[in-house]
Amino acid sequence: MSAERMQFKTELKQLLSIIIHSLYSNKEIFLRELISNASDAIDKVRFESLTKHDLLEGNSEWKIKLIVDEAAGTLTIRDNGIGMNRESIVEHLGTIAKSGTRNFLEELSKADAKTRPELIGQFGVGFYSSFMVADTVTVISREAGKPTDGVMWTSDAQGEFTVENVEKETRGTDVVLHFREEDKEFLKSWKLRELIKTYSDFVEHPITMDVEQTDEAKNKTITEETLNARKAIWLRPKNEITPEEYAEFYKHISHDTETPAKTIHYSAEGNIEFRALIYVPTHKPFNMMWGGEDRGLQLYIRRVFIMDKCETLLPRYMRFIKGVVDSPDLPLNVSRELIQKSPLLEKIKTNLVSKVLSTFEEMKSKDYDTYADFYGELGEVLKEGISQDFLNRERLAGVCLFKSMNTASDKWTTLEDYIAGLKEGQTEILYLVGETREQLLNSPYLEAPRAAGQDVILLSDPVDEFMVDSLREFKGKKLRALDKGALSDAKVPEEKQTAFKTLLDFAKSRVTDVKDVRLSPRLKESAACLVADEGEMSAHMERLMSRIGQGGMGSTAKRVLELNPEHPAVEAVRALYASKPDDPRVGEYLALLYDQAVIGEGSKVKDPVAFAKRINALLAKEATS
Numbered sequence: 001m002s003a004e005r006m007q008f009k010t011e012l013k014q015l016l017s018i019i020i021h022s023l024y025s026n027k028e029i030f031l032r033e034l035i036s037n038a039s040d041a042i043d044k045v046r047f048e049s050l051t052k053h054d055l056l057e058g059n060s061e062w063k064i065k066l067i068v069d070e071a072a073g074t075l076t077i078r079d080n081g082i083g084m085n086r087e088s089i090v091e092h093l094g095t096i097a098k099s100g101t102r103n104f105l106e107e108l109s110k111a112d113a114k115t116r117p118e119l120i121g122q123f124g125v126g127f128y129s130s131f132m133v134a135d136t137v138t139v140i141s142r143e144a145g146k147p148t149d150g151v152m153w154t155s156d157a158q159g160e161f162t163v164e165n166v167e168k169e170t171r172g173t174d175v176v177l178h179f180r181e182e183d184k185e186f187l188k189s190w191k192l193r194e195l196i197k198t199y200s201d202f203v204e205h206p207i208t209m210d211v212e213q214t215d216e217a218k219n220k221t222i223t224e225e226t227l228n229a230r231k232a233i234w235l236r237p238k239n240e241i242t243p244e245e246y247a248e249f250y251k252h253i254s255h256d257t258e259t260p261a262k263t264i265h266y267s268a269e270g271n272i273e274f275r276a277l278i279y280v281p282t283h284k285p286f287n288m289m290w291g292g293e294d295r296g297l298q299l300y301i302r303r304v305f306i307m308d309k310c311e312t313l314l315p316r317y318m319r320f321i322k323g324v325v326d327s328p329d330l331p332l333n334v335s336r337e338l339i340q341k342s343p344l345l346e347k348i349k350t351n352l353v354s355k356v357l358s359t360f361e362e363m364k365s366k367d368y369d370t371y372a373d374f375y376g377e378l379g380e381v382l383k384e385g386i387s388q389d390f391l392n393r394e395r396l397a398g399v400c401l402f403k404s405m406n407t408a409s410d411k412w413t414t415l416e417d418y419i420a421g422l423k424e425g426q427t428e429i430l431y432l433v434g435e436t437r438e439q440l441l442n443s444p445y446l447e448a449p450r451a452a453g454q455d456v457i458l459l460s461d462p463v464d465e466f467m468v469d470s471l472r473e474f475k476g477k478k479l480r481a482l483d484k485g486a487l488s489d490a491k492v493p494e495e496k497q498t499a500f501k502t503l504l505d506f507a508k509s510r511v512t513d514v515k516d517v518r519l520s521p522r523l524k525e526s527a528a529c530l531v532a533d534e535g536e537m538s539a540h541m542e543r544l545m546s547r548i549g550q551g552g553m554g555s556t557a558k559r560v561l562e563l564n565p566e567h568p569a570v571e572a573v574r575a576l577y578a579s580k581p582d583d584p585r586v587g588e589y590l591a592l593l594y595d596q597a598v599i600g601e602g603s604k605v606k607d608p609v610a611f612a613k614r615i616n617a618l619l620a621k622e623a624t625s
Contacts, residue, residue: 003164027133032199033126034077034175036304038064039203041081045144055144057171066209070187073179080172084141086151090163093153131157134177142168193227199305202232232303234277234324238265250279254322258282261374264359272347278323283377295319300326312345314352317385320378360399372412375401380461387470397474403437405456415474423454428480431457433464433540434602444526444600445482451524465541485534490521496565503574510587511594520562527567528597530559539601561594588614
């Protein structure tokens with residue numbers, strides 16, 4: 001039969017333009033797509049030949065071969081797979097509506113996971129990526145077991161294609177790309193090696209190319225080189241993989257020089273199938289130390305590389321996890337942008353997050369020292385999840401480690417351990433947020449719990465304010481900040497309230513930077529402290545917001561000034577006011593107590609010069625008395 005010229009279906013011109021110019025992020029994807037098609041075609045004939053042995057035609061040496069003709073400007077991708085006849089080549093290559101995006105999504109929505117159609121190997125959308133680099137594409141194919149049914153398809157993607165019968169000695173398909181002048185770099189052997197290594201290194205079947213070799217006598221010979229490693233470590237049984245192999249693969253994908261803290265290798269079955277090989281590092285990646293965002297796992301679909309950093313696979317607070325996820329259920333023939341929005345990826349993400357958290361739980365209980373080392377490096381990042389991941393909030397809090405008032409500086413505690421150690425009558429988890437553990441240990445807010453023998457969680461990471469604001473409670477126990485609200489379990493004696501009433505009333509009118517002045521049941525040694533009301537921003541949060549440009553310097557919200565009625569300095573001010581209510585020193589001393597409280601909460605006094613003058617006046621008075 002002579003060549004037959006045919007029109008593409010109505011939707012092709014519009015859709016082809018979208019596919020060529022918008023569907024793929026970069027041109028080099030074309031080779032990945034065509035090799036994936038070839039691999040799938042081989043898989044199909046290999047499976048069918050189990051019951052139809054004649055389909056092999058004496059050729060079971062599976063191979064995908066790249067044939068370069070620089071003079072002609074062509075690259076041929078050849079496979080010995082299932083092949084196509086005239087009818088199927090017209091059906092699959094002539095109608096995007098049939099083999100492309102619309103039909104794929106329609107079939108996907110009504111099929112279950114086991115019967116979803118796969119367009120790889122049927123030259124669906126992926127095939128048309130060829131036109132990103134080629135002005136003309138020729139496909140020569142012969143169906144397995146049909147030695148007289150060779151067919152050639154040719155198109156320049158301008159709206160028409162031709163089909164004619166040809167002789168083809170072997171089964172399978174040749175895709176011949178006639179490159180545009182600006183894309184002829186893809187004919188270079190080094191470039192092809194690079195693309196295979198990047199996108200198709202783990203394809204099961206050998207991808208080969210003829211290369212010219214020169215021996216010592218300068219004799220030239222042609223040898224066939226295999227370009228892909230064909231070692232998809234994540235698809236191999238765990239009992240066949242050595243720790244050294246796991247470590248080497250981790251170093252390969254992470255560019256880390258150390259072995260990982262934990263290797264997670266597992267497969268999931270059910271609504272969606274996938275295999276994952278992911279790693280927990282022993283230290284913070286270098287890019288994270290400098291504020292970089294090297295986030296996401298490598299995504300493969302049936303060994304075919306899709307993207308290097310698929311952010312959808314894990315939440316941001318697990319961005320330090322490195323590894324590979326490979327699923328046969330994901331649609332290969334769509335863009336990276338669309339893949340990342342796939343609901344199937346969300347299901348994989350849910351599964352992965354649960355697996356990682358269960359791994360952390362296991363490490364914490366069975367390999368605590370390793371986990372503690374990991375947490376010391378990356379715990380600050382992990383804690384971000386408490387304010388980001390509502391469903392896993394309590395699990396995340398359970399795997400977090402904390403410093404506390406009663407633990408050694410080089411030790412950690414957990415919220416579960418804290419609850420187990422609650423003193424009689426204590427119903428809340430006490431915490432305090434500040435700049436450093438050392439600073440917090442000297443805070444006046446710790447005086448009451450220290451006197452009561454209680455412990456306090458000490459938080460000094462910038463993320464901690466957001467964490468506790470989201471957590472609120474753990475295992476039914478409320479978290480309470482020591483620098484917020486009134487103490488519910490401690491009261492100032494009534495006689496003290498009566499004795500100090502007139503001074504407190506005066507202080508409320510004199511110290512205008514506070515919303516209230518009251519006696520403190522929480523102070524045992526210090527003279528004064530500042531306390532925020534429940535639900536208000538703490539002083540530490542204000543300082544943090546100031547550093548990131550979201551607030552003014554120092555305190556901006558008015559807090560409550562608490563005075564310790566048992567402190568000699570406070571009692572001296574009360575006595576002075578009682579005997580000489582018009583003495584200007586009373587106001588100066590109250591201002592000095594307020595400035596002490598500002599310093600005690602870790603903030604800066606508003607007027608350092610005035611503060612220094614008050615101190616100097618006291619020194620001078622003491623020296624001359």
